[in-house]
Amino acid sequence: MSGRSVTLTGTVPDELASIEAERAANRVTGVQAVTNELAVMEG
Numbered sequence: 228m229s230g231r232s233v234t235l236t237g238t239v240p241d242e243l244a245s246i247e248a249e250r251a252a253n254r255v256t257g258v259q260a261v262t263n264e265l266a267v268m269e270g
Contacts, residue, residue: 231259238266 233252239245245265252261 231257232262233258233260234262234264236264238268240268242267 233255235245235248235252239248245263245267248265249261249263252258
């Protein structure tokens with residue numbers, strides 16, 4: 228985490244996992260911005 232921003236990176240099994248990770252990051256106290264760079268695994 229840099230300041231009040233979070234960048235999510237890596238891979239997740241599906242789009243729902245990506246959305247849930249972003250929502251969880253947004254719930255962390257002090258976080259004002261989330262950049263979601265998670266890649267969804269195919270197949």
